[in-house]
Amino acid sequence: MARRKNHSRPNNKMRNLITKLNPKSPISEQYRTIRTNIQYASVDETIKSLLVTSSGPGEGKSTTIANLAVVYAQTGKKVLLIDADLRKPTVHYTFRLDNLRGLSNILVGETTLNDSVNRTDVENLDVISCGPIPPNPSELLASRKMDAFLREATDAYDIVIFDTPPVLAVTDAQIMANIVDGSLLVVRSGQTNIEAATKAKEALEPAKAKLLGTVLNGREKKASNYYYYGTN
Numbered sequence: 001m002a003r004r005k006n007h008s009r010p011n012n013k014m015r016n017l018i019t020k021l022n023p024k025s026p027i028s029e030q031y032r033t034i035r036t037n038i039q040y041a042s043v044d045e046t047i048k049s050l051l052v053t054s055s056g057p058g059e060g061k062s063t064t065i066a067n068l069a070v071v072y073a074q075t076g077k078k079v080l081l082i083d084a085d086l087r088k089p090t091v092h093y094t095f096r097l098d099n100l101r102g103l104s105n106i107l108v109g110e111t112t113l114n115d116s117v118n119r120t121d122v123e124n125l126d127v128i129s130c131g132p133i134p135p136n137p138s139e140l141l142a143s144r145k146m147d148a149f150l151r152e153a154t155d156a157y158d159i160v161i162f163d164t165p166p167v168l169a170v171t172d173a174q175i176m177a178n179i180v181d182g183s184l185l186v187v188r189s190g191q192t193n194i195e196a197a198t199k200a201k202e203a204l205e206p207a208k209a210k211l212l213g214t215v216l217n218g219r220e221k222k223a224s225n226y227y228y229y230g231t232n
């Protein structure tokens with residue numbers, strides 16, 4: 001019975017990056033389209049920092065942001081992906097990191113960007129994992145230390161990309177949306193309900209960050225304008 005239970009639980013450790021494993025697949029192409037659309041959504045200003053969020057859990061935030069980070073890095077840009085989901089972090093699973101040190105340590109002054117950054121096997125892509133889960137994520141993200149860290153990160157990298165928790169559950173994503181240049185909202189086909197997506201959009205709109213657009217995740221159709229995800 002225990003085995004059955006494990007089977008139905010998503011196994012974070014099995015996460016694979018399609019854009020890394022199969023850059024020529026149509027799915028990877030869709031991630032590149034998202035990257036291009038971000039450029040078009042922000043013609044007048046260069047986006048140096050970006051976050052992805054969604055209304056609820058399991059909608060594809062972490063999948064989307066990790067693949068976006070890869071396709072940005074594939075253009076030769078120096079990219080830093082940071083796990084700012086200090087509640088249910090997954091970036092260290094995706095990049096097979098130990099997560100002993102990360103953003104939470106930086107924000108309490110225990111370590112620095114340079115001492116906690118991980119190189120990855122994707123050229124130009126560095127990652128900072130969450131670090132030990134702190135008791136007060138919102139407070140840490142809203143701190144002056146976070147502002148200073150973001151400035152340092154955007155000086156050192158061409159683009160800094162954040163994974164965040166669901167926007168309707170906690171304030172973390174809204175806090176982050178106020179300090180980054182742009183936000184993306186993920187909705188998952190067949191899962192996200194319209195009301196929740198609308199509420200998430202409304203929650204992000206007052207933020208300083210530009211809401212750059214919405215990513216439709218999991219649409220199982222090869223329509224050219226849809227981003228979809230599959231296993232082949």
Ligand SMILES: Nc1ncnc2c1ncn2[C@@H]1O[C@H](COP(=O)(O)OP(=O)(O)O)[C@@H](O)[C@H]1O
Pocket residue numbers: 010011012015054056057058059060061062063064090217218219228229230
């Ligand atoms: N389009 C998709 N098709 C199949 N599985 C997906 C898709 N998008 C995400 N997943 C899987 O669903 C789970 C939740 O996705 P994740 O990106 O972690 O969501 P979130 O960060 O929003 O909680 C993960 O196991 C991920 O691999």
Ligand SMILES: [Mg+2]
Pocket residue numbers: 061062063085088090163164
């Ligand atoms: Mg996630």
